[in-house]
Amino acid sequence: MTFDPRQPFLLGRATRAGLPRRAVQSATYRRLLPGVYVDARVKVDGRVEALAALLLVGADAFISHHQAARLYGAVVPDTVVMHASIPGNRHRSRRPELTVHRSARVPTRFRGVPVTTPEDTFLDLAGHLTLVDLVVLGDSLVRRGRTTPDRLVAAAESAGPRLRRATLRAARLVRHGVDSAMETRSRLLVVLAGLPEPEVNVCFWSPDGQLLRRLDLAYRAARLALEYDGRQHALSQAQWESDVARREEFDAEDWRIVVLLAKDIYRTPARTLDRLVAAMRKAGMEVPPLSDEWRRHFPGHATA
Numbered sequence: 001m002t003f004d005p006r007q008p009f010l011l012g013r014a015t016r017a018g019l020p021r022r023a024v025q026s027a028t029y030r031r032l033l034p035g036v037y038v039d040a041r042v043k044v045d046g047r048v049e050a051l052a053a054l055l056l057v058g059a060d061a062f063i064s065h066h067q068a069a070r071l072y073g074a075v076v077p078d079t080v081v082m083h084a085s086i087p088g089n090r091h092r093s094r095r096p097e098l099t100v101h102r103s104a105r106v107p108t109r110f111r112g113v114p115v116t117t118p119e120d121t122f123l124d125l126a127g128h129l130t131l132v133d134l135v136v137l138g139d140s141l142v143r144r145g146r147t148t149p150d151r152l153v154a155a156a157e158s159a160g161p162r163l164r165r166a167t168l169r170a171a172r173l174v175r176h177g178v179d180s181a182m183e184t185r186s187r188l189l190v191v192l193a194g195l196p197e198p199e200v201n202v203c204f205w206s207p208d209g210q211l212l213r214r215l216d217l218a219y220r221a222a223r224l225a226l227e228y229d230g231r232q233h234a235l236s237q238a239q240w241e242s243d244v245a246r247r248e249e250f251d252a253e254d255w256r257i258v259v260l261l262a263k264d265i266y267r268t269p270a271r272t273l274d275r276l277v278a279a280m281r282k283a284g285m286e287v288p289p290l291s292d293e294w295r296r297h298f299p300g301h302a303t304a
Contacts, residue, residue, distance in 0.1 A: 005039040008032055008052035033082065033097050046070035050113045057100055060108035061086050062114035065099075065128065071110060075127065075140040075181045077133055085116070118146040119155035126159070126167040132188050134167075136181045138174035149174045160186045177201030182228045183216050185265050189298050190217075190226070193273050194291035195280070198226060208257040213250070215257075222283035223255045226276070230262070240271050256283060269298040 003009050003017050014024050014037070017175065023029075029037040032052040042048060050063045065083035069076035085103035105124075107114045116124060118141050126134055141147045149171070156164065156171040161286050173191065177200050178184050191197050198217035202225070205211060218225040250257055258279050264272040273290065280287050 005029065005037075005276060006042050006227045007054055008036050008038045008048060010055055011035045011037060014036055023080075026116055034095070046073065047111050047113060048253070049082055050115070053084045053098055054113070056095065056098055057084045057086060061100070062103075062105075062116065064103060064105065064116045064121065065124050068115045069113055069125065069137055069141075071113060072121065072141060072146045073144045073148065074118075074121075075136050077129065114194055122147070122152055122161070122171070123155055123159050123167060126163045126170065127158075130297065131166065131173075132185060133168055134170040134171045135188060136184045138171060138186045139178040139285065140181065142174060142176055149176065175200045178226065179216065180230070180267065182262065184259075185298075186226055186228050187217055189265060189269055189272065189294055190276065192291065192294040192297055194287075194288055194293070195273075195276065197283070199263050219283070219285065222280070223253070224279055224283045225250070225255060225257045226260060227257050228260045228265075236289040265298065265300075267300050269294065 003013055005014075011021065011024055012035070024037055025031075028040055030040045030042070031057060032044070032049065036052045036055050038044070038048060038052070046067070050067055053063065053067060054061055061084050063071055063083070064085035066076050066079045067083040080097070082098050083101065084098065085101040085105065085107075088102050088104045091181055101124075103116075103124075105116050105120045108117050109115070115121075122134070122138055122141065125137060129137065138147075138149070138152050141152075142149060152171040152174055153168065156168040160168045173188065174289055175187075178187075179201070183200075187198065187200065196219065198219055200217060202215040202218040203211055203221065204213045215225040216227050256279055258276055260272065274295070277287055277290070
């Protein structure tokens with residue numbers, strides 16, 4: 001009996017093929033799940049994890065929940081366990097490092113792996129994620145080309161009564177063109193505070209169709225933009241120089257750019273909203289009274 005160690009394999013299959021148990025449990029191989037290994041040189045991604053999970057669950061199982069999102073390359077919070085599902089007539093179970101759900105979903109196949117559809121993955125995770133994390137997931141699924149906002153809304157409208165309201169609200173907040181989870185979080189802080197929603201992925205083109213500049217979030221008429229700067233902007237000299245030149249170009253055209261860092265979202269969201277409101281008023285925008293809903297989703301240090 002032979003096997004390919006570049007694909008996840010069961011310890012028992014390896015030993016039956018003549019590989020000593022001690023060799024499998026050495027640094028040459030990486031343990032993925034109890035009794036499941038792969039060659040240590042293999043890059044472990046969502047597909048490798050999915051194949052490992054299916055080895056333990058059975059032939060009629062399929063990948064779901066957080067693991068399905070990772071297989072699709074979407075953004076989902078890390079978990080300490082992998083997730084799979086089985087048809088509804090089988091008993092669900094929980095194994096060390098692997099949760100098996102009972103599901104009536106009809107799986108599709110992606111990268112050769114049976115998995116819930118992107119829309120069903122969104123619905124399944126509605127019961128596990130916060131509103132913000134669910135919109136982050138939806139934005140990232142759309143960004144990867146796995147689904148569309150309209151398809152997520154249609155799926156949410158058919159969800160069970162227990163989750164329909166929350167799922168539908170999240171689906172209606174999903175947008176095309178979002179580049180990162182922090183862009184989603186920045187936009188949702190604004191929206192959940194009751195402020196006007198900025199346009200996503202605002203592009204400026206030359207007469208011959210060349211992309212000149214792009215803004216994460218913007219109010220075109222007011223020439224006001226929000227830009228999230230991650231660590232790569234500080235660590236990359238080339239990126240930093242490009243950002244400086246780009247912002248000088250916008251300054252020359254009377255654009256105001258409010259720059260956001262991680263601390264502005266996670267630690268000081270109240271101060272961030274104060275900055276944005278001040279910028280809106282200076283730009284001549286009408287600013288409605290703030291809603292307190294944002295505090296439930298962005299607790300930060302509210303008085304900071």
